Amino acid sequence: MKAVGLHHYLPIEKDESLVDETVNKPAPGERDILVKIRAVSVNPVDTKVRGPKEGEEEELKILGWDAAGVVEETGSGVTMFKPGDEVYYAGSIARQGTNSEYHVVDERIAAFKPDRLTFEQAAAMPLTGLTAWEGMFERLGISRDAEANASKSILIIGAAGGVGSIAIQLAKWAGLRVIGTASRPETEKWARDNGADETISHYESFKKQLEEKGLDQPDYIFCLNSTDQHWEAMMEVIAPQGKICSIVETGTPVNISLLQQKSVTFVMEFMFTKALFGTKDMQTQHEILTEMAKLFDEQKLTSTLTETIEPFNALSLKKAHEKLESGKTIGKIVVSGFDQIT
Template sequence: MKAVGLYEYLPAEDENSLQNVTVERPTPKPHDIIVHVKAVSLNPVDTKIRAPKDGKEEEPKILGWDAAGVVVETGSDVTLFKEGDEVYYAGSVGRQGANSEYHAVDERIAAKKPSSLDFAEAAAMPLTAITAWEGMFDRLGIAQAAEKNEGKSILIIGAAGGVGSIALQLAAQAGLHVIGTASRKETTDWAREMGADTIINHHDDFRPQLEQEGIHEVDYIFCLNATDTHWDKMADVVKPQGMICSIVETGEKLDLGLLKQKSAGFIWEFMFTRALFETEDMIEQHRLLEEVSSRLDAGTLKTTITERRRGLDAAVFREAHQKLESGTMIGKLVIEFTE
């Protein structure tokens, strides 16, 4: 089958960074479904894995951890799906990605594609929806029922990006006062459209900007960018007994001591944890994606797709990687494979 893969870790501008390759179509493990991939969306995980470093692959490494497509084969233990079902999922970073004609994914981390969306609109959603859902509801412990969040607030740092765009919508639905950060007019407008009540600039101090809006502290902080840069500012504005969750690795050690006086908490979210460790509750990702699918069909959530490309072709992927690496993405970039 056709795929886009890499042998070496090179800048996206280099023609050899991502190449058109031919590989064996995968065979299913007992819990796997084989999906004919119709569209994938790009995430920073793709560019971070592709980024220049030593090492060579003997077999092409295939990126792509956000996909929508049609089930064409099922493993011996599969109970959730059958051939012909339309699905969407992020998959596992511990396995090959979905930038290929066919892809194997564990049924417990896949879900029914929203029927009101096309494949591209659906492919924009899974990885970021899982991250936002797990980060806010599972890690920060935010209640989903709006009546339980009266008077509570969340600060979402990097609000107009892929994860932020769905996190804003979920937070607004949960009844929180939603403060997003954005540094440009376009991202500010987009963040408001996605559900932010208040916008502040992530390049400036948080406290004076919040005070100006009459906000003295925030119950929850969801950090989606530059954790080290924002750490002191987050510790400053988190409410006593509040919680901070970050999804972005740090270059430096974080001073947890800054949270002691406030008895505030810090927790990581990594959306591949359940799949990588095959945790007992791994099927929760199937459930949450089903719920997101229902909300997208009901119109209470909107797809975050903003850019479309076409073609299972290395040149298309190389250009898309450069766009993502510019750090200026608004919403999600999707590549459709259908002609």
């Protein structure tokens, strides 16, 4: 099968940063489904894993942790899917990625693709959707009962990116008042189009901007970018006894004592934790994706896909990585055109 991956960790402009190769089709393990891929999306994790570092991979290292496709074969212990089923999923960081014609994934972290979405629209959603859902409803413990959230608000930092755009939609669906941060007219518009009630800039004082707009201190903050850069500003504006979740590692140490005076809860979310450690609740990722598929089909959520690049090859994936590395992505970029593979 055709696959795109790397042997060396290089800047994207280098010829060998991502290469086209023919590799063996993977065989499904006991709980795995073998999926014929129709579309994949790119996420910052791809560029972080690919980025320049020491080391060499003898076997092609395949990146990509988002896919939509059709089940081709099932492992002996699979109970949820059969050949021909259309699925979408993010997969596991501990296994080969999705940038290949065929891919194996544990059935417990995959789900039926939403009927209303194309393969491209569906491939855009699993990784960011799972991150937003787990971050807000599991880590922050936000209720999914809109009535319970009637007087609650959330500040989403980095609202127009992949995770931010679906986080806004899910927060609105859960009845929260949403303030999103965006620094450009086009990202402000995108955040509002996805449901944000207000936008402020992440390059100016959060406190001053919230006060100027007459907005209360948010009960929750979902930090999707530059955790250390925003640390003190978050402590300044979070409501007493509020909760903050970050999905981004810190580049420099932060002062956790700043959490104390307001008794703030701080928690981190890593979308790959469940699959990486095979946690007992790993199958909740199947359940979350299933619930989200229902919301897409009921048009309560919309795909955040903004750009599709074709055909599926190293050149297209390089273009996608370059765009993502600009840090200015709006919504999601998908690579498809698997039917054009030569």
